[in-house]
Amino acid sequence: MNATDLDRALSHWPELNDIKQSLLARYPDPIPGTHRLAFLDGNITLDLWFGDVAWATTRWAEQDLRVDAWYLDGFAPSKNSSMWSDQVLDNIAHCSPKGCTASTFSVAGKVKIPLRERGFNIYKKPGFGRKREQLFALKHRDSKHLTIDATPWHKSSTPNARPEHVAVIGAGLAGSFAAYALANRGIKVSVIDPEGIATQASGNAQGVVYCRIPKRHAPLGDFGVLAFRYATQLYRDLLSNEVLQEGVDASLCGMLHTFPRDTDSELALNVHKLPNLARIVDEHEARTISGIALSQPMLHFPQSGWIAPKPLCQALLSHPNIELIKDGFENLTSTDSGLKLKCNSQNVFADCVVFAAGTGTKDLVANTLLPTKAIRGQTTQIPAINTIKSALCNEGYIAPAVGGQHCIGATFDLDDADTSPRSASDQENLEKLDAFLAIKDRQVLGHRVAFRCTTPDYLPIVGAVPNDDAMQDLYQSLQFDGKKIIPEACPVQPGIFVLTGLGSRGLTYGPLAGEFLASLLNHEPLPLANELIRALSPARFGIRQLKKRS
Structure with missing residues (x-):
């Protein structure tokens, strides 16, 4: 049922008009998968499958x-x-x-x-x-258990009890989204970060809420589209409730993206049934939308826009159930009542801990395989082009100016640990911009270097942290027969969870990843289907490693 049909069906009950309008405002395109909708400040949750x-x-x-x-x-x-x-x-x-x-x-x-x-x-x-x-x-009676058709390595062998207090390591986008989703459920959250809020990769001046139209069903594309829809709804709510300030902290002004011309007909077929997600516009309409001359058709995402990550993190972490502890995490031990986190100047006791420290996460989590990689990215600040009124993406991005400046970029520098800004990186960002906007010789007003935390499959890592030694022992027969079904769930490190690997899609992936993690910790219905839960599971890397030997 599309939104038009839903509107017509519900019009028979005019007394429900306010509820109907709220539902229609959130009602998604018929994109296969799970769509989580929140109403009345999160007090009512509706999952549409x-x-x-x-x-x-x-x-x-x-x-x-x-x-x-x-x-x-x-x-x-x-x-x-x-x-x-x-x-x-x-x-x-x-x-x-x-x-x-x-x-x-x-x-x-x-x-x-x-x-x-x-x-x-x-x-x-x-x-x-x-x-x-x-x-x-x-x-009136229980049913027999169903036969499973896959090894449940994405499930925990020892599920945690519903937590009353959770510690989150990291105050960037990953940690902020996890903390916010937990706090919305009435859980006390202690966010621990030695440098404070959004000081690393989440500290760039601007970022675009990015989405790519997948050519086929696969976890990366499916999760990306569902996460984009969930994220833009959250940002609309934060803007409408004035938690974020329009034009200063964020603006859902739309985003135009280039696309290869040889994919024109295929792309048109993919977006035809999803007009609220994206549509192809010619260069004349693209100019009207963006405020700047463009020489080719563009893919327009009307719900997208730009966000300033640091104000966003500050807004999320201002929740009354969240406390920020500016301290360095040292180690973790189990106690009779939960977990003890030793920090530089104090101890923090919690029922569960979520490691969300970006590129530092894999060094903090013991006895598990988290093959994340740090990729250098440099953004560049240039003077405002006042006519630009939407976000634009090619190999790089630019959004409407804030405070008289645009933030453009970012470079994607593999195997590069240089923390210092480089003029060559600024030039690279300017050349990417010039390639599709014909903007030359812009003055460089500033720059910033940060490191994205990425994974080999470019999907986030979200869920309970496995005990790798025990997991290898339990599933070792998979190295001889990768299709064998082993009915036992994965051994995990009790109370320890992770949310990392958002890469350059933190603004898009983070909200749904945080919501999924909070649902998992609270034993709620999950907002993802099993194929996506398995695709995000921290155990996936150990399982792949085993199966490679088969």
Whole structure:
């Protein structure tokens, strides 16, 4: 159902107009996957799963989702047999504890009998409108466990209890998003960083909320699109609530991106059904949007824009449930009541710890494989071009000026540990800008060097930290048969989690990564399907290493 159809359907209840408008403002394009929507300052969460019913219910069963009530609106079996398949009903039964209810307008025997066989008591009740009857079902016994079809190495063998206090190491974008998502759940959070808020890679003057249209379904592209949608909604809320100041801290003014001309027709097909995500505009419309002459069609992302990372981190960490501790972390030990974090000048006690220290994370986390890499990036400050009114991206980026300056860049310097700004890097940023905006000889007003934390597959690392030695022992047979199913979950280091590897996509990936981690710690329904959870799991690198030997 698209937003237009939803609007028409809900128009029959004008008394719900305020709620309807709030839903429509957040309602996503029909992008396959999970879309998490928050209402009433996060007090109500709505997860929309767009996809085939067998796919969705299988993912819920894989996550051992516990459901209190089902409304099965799938038409009669004669019209929509896939809705009532054995696979779907097995998944529904698996997710239904005793006391769970289900209702549907279909009272066909092909609905009643399979539900009864799966532990539901069945009742008929009067229907509504033209429906003479409806079916009501009440689960009265547990269902048998489903057969797993993959080794659950992305799950924890010793799940943590719901924490009351979490320590987060790192006050950049990764740590700020994790802390904010946890604090919104009423959890006390201590954020520990020796240098304060956003002093490393998250300290650049501006960044663009970036998105790429994937050519095919794969974890990198799928997560990127879902994360972009979630991030832009968060930034809209922060701007509308004046937590961020429009034009000073952020602006969702849209973003124009170049694309290879030989992909024009393929790209048009991919974006045709997603007009709210992106669309192709000709050079004349691109000039109207951007305020500057452009010589080629561009891909326009109307929900995108730019953010100043440091004010964003400051805003997120100003939550009343968050305390900032400006101190250096030294080591971690387990106690009878939780974890003890020894810092330079004090001890911090917490139920769980999240390591989110960017390029420093892998040196802080013991006994696990985190193959992150630091990649040098230099940004350059140039005088304002006052006509520019949207973000523009090619190999580099530029956004509307703030304080009379643009922040452009950034370089991508592999195997380069030089912390000093270089004139050659400034020149590289200017040449990238000139390549598609024909802006020459701009004065350099300043520059900044920082190091992105990246991963080999360019996806973030989010989840419980595995105990590598125990994991290697448990899954060692995978080196002889990579497809073997081992039913045990992954051994983990109790209470220790990680969120890192955001690379140059911190503003895009960070919000959803933080929300997923907070949901994981709190044993809530997860805002990602299993294929993406596995793609982000810290255990993925150890598993790949094992399978390479097979």
